[in-house]
Amino acid sequence: MERYFQKDIETMPVEKIKELQSEKLVKQVKHVYENVPYYRNLMDKKGVRPEDIHGIEDLHKLPFISKSDLRETYPYGMLAVPLSDCVRIQSTSGTTGKRVIAYYTQHDIELWEDCCARAIVAAGGTKEDVLQVAYGYGLFTGGAGLHGGSHKVGCLTLPMSSGNTERQIQFMLDLKSTILCCTPSYAAYIGETLKEQGYKPEDNSLKAGIFGAEPWTEEMRRDIEKALGIKAYDIYGLTETSGPGVAFECKEQKGMHINEDHFIAEIIDPDTGEVLPEGEKGELVFTSLDKEAFPLLRYRTRDICVLSREKCSCGRTFIRMAKPMGRSDDMLIIRGVNVFPSQIETVLLNEGYAPNYRIEVDRVNNTDTLDVFVELLPEQLSDTTEGIVKMEKALSAAITTMLGIRPAVHLVPPKTIVRSEGKAVRVIDKRKLHD
Amino acid sequence: MKIRQLTVFVENKMGYLSEITELFAKSGIDMKALSIADTKDFGILRLIVDNPDFALKVLKDHGFLGTITEVIGVEIKNTAGELSKALTLLAEKGVNVEYLYAFLSGTKESAFVVIKATDNIKAETVLKDAGFKAINGLS
Structure with missing residues (x-):
């Protein structure tokens, strides 16, 4: 028997969902137009007024919001309620002006946690479960979202945050965790560590894992499922739309159901902005229907994916999104952290290096690796290997401070970094993330 | 030197x-x-x-x-224990050797040793005072 967190909504007939979305959209556009001068200006420029929006069929008339709009309006420009009505912020990992701050009223927190609760129940969670949250806590939405969702379901919540694998394993075994929530690469790492310590998959009590915040393949899913003896569920979300839980997988493991009562998903041609029909590949765009404080309309996620309305055996009627198969900009997600090559460039310039570098990302034993190759300048040359290694370590530490993840830095002679058309080829992503 | x-x-x-x-x-x-x-x-x-x-x-x-x-060059007699004598001396005086390498001088009597010390000037003084012969140029 399939269980749901909010059955009436999750199994609502498609026509009803669309009616609900239309009704909410009309109100939301009015709310944003009246309270967000920046977006009002975008609408005025496009010649669209709130009264032109009668339902979801008019959605395409609205202007898009992109990451650059969020940068421009940092920190308060997209806020649609008085600051005194907000109870929380969360933030993306970006650090060079790319940081996005999302605001939440209590209502916004509730709906976000409801979305996460739906994901937990879809993964088999009940109040009898012990749910271990090994996503990072703090500004990152991963920890907070699943933590709140776990409370709503009534699970015993273990707020572990990420890292300290020894302790994760101790609590997992001693307190018999049944559901693990973290990034897929961390789940794989925990699995390997358990194996190294001599544990078999059947020695833990886990039955399910809810993994997201970074791209992962079906192959990696099977590896994790085997290593931990669980069923692994994908979850999707982004800070701009709330956090994890915008979409979640059911037992079918065939795409993630988008919480359509709160979000409208569109697929557009990333070059022309034209809306594409269901089943076509394009950029995913989200409109928040219920959020009060930070209600983004037609936010371009840069994630390339496909939507499917095909009937699902789980009984949920929400449209499903396939795993994103790439990004339309230069952002890399490494170990769940957003990394922009420009951030690394900034560190190089600060540390007195030339901005000639190459980033190589790979995945070894299901863990992302980051290698940064940097050209050495003549005045920086040391006559000992220790001297060079010391410089590499110092640079690695500076980049770690900026990104939050540690790269291996390799200093190389000048002109050894391949340039195409005079410009260095900056990023080589060797990971096979998409089957 | x-x-x-x-x-x-x-x-x-x-x-x-x-x-x-x-x-x-x-x-x-x-x-x-x-x-x-x-x-x-x-x-x-x-x-x-x-x-x-x-x-x-x-x-x-x-x-x-x-x-x-900049490194220093020293001529070392081609007999057992000579390099050891020079290095012991440097260690005693607290001069740390970062690296060194040696090569033949062209005669059978001596070898040349190139030394990079944490303090080249001090290393030079210590060795000179002990009677080691400096090599100044090699051209």
């Missing part, structure tokens, strides 16, 4: 060393001594040549990264 050493930074890849020796051969640069310190990623070539400034220019013109490093 001071010697100007040519220091070159190279990737640890096949062919780099021969490229440099070939360049020197073409430019008529005579190599007196050569030592390599390497890791799996890169190598640091330390060279004593007859004309370090010219050699550096040749390397730079061909895209190599190099610099001149």
